[in-house]
Amino acid sequence: MQPYHGEPYRAPVPDTLAGATVLDAAGTADWQARGAVLIDVLPQIRKPEGLPPGTIWRPPGHDTLAGAVWLPGTGYDRLAPADEAGFAAALDRLARGDKAAPLVFFCKADCWMSWNAAKRALSFGHTQVGWFPGGTDDWLAEGRDMEPAVPPQP
Secondary structure, three states: OOOOOOOOOEOOOOOOOOOOEEOOHHHHHHHHHOOOEEEEOOOOOOOOOOOOOOOOOOOOOOEEEOOOEEOOOOOOOOOOHHHHHHHHHHHHHHOOOOOOOOEEEEOOOOEHHHHHHHHHHHHOOOOOEEEEOOHHHHHHHOOOOEEEOOOOOO
16 A cells, blocks of 8 residues: 655645546545535644744634535645544544435645545545545636535544
8 A cells, every 4th residue: 555645745646446436526526525525624723833922823714615514634645643543533423324415525726635635534544535635726726616615523
């Protein structure tokens, strides 16, 4: 089995992912219309360390595909055991315990994080895995609806 891809994450991605269905924007919309859960894995930008006291910092907004779930940072090549277990549990929750429930992973165009996350879902035993390598960039280019991503609750 090919290992997960590390830095640089924003680089050309392959055309395939063994075990997954590669989707374009239309295919992603079709899967969503048939009940697939769309999963955005773009990392959440965290507050920089070492800011002077009193500095006001607001995290930048992130728009995602309408109806998608944001699981930020789950597409790194290496996840701490607790993070990997949390990702597996989140997928099981989203799939309502059905390993055959369709899941579609995306990020931005040419982002290995979505490839890694989809591959990891396959390793967890999910069988209906879609990978949308064009991500939010291709979705927007087709004029499809976006909405603010909801940050995960701590």
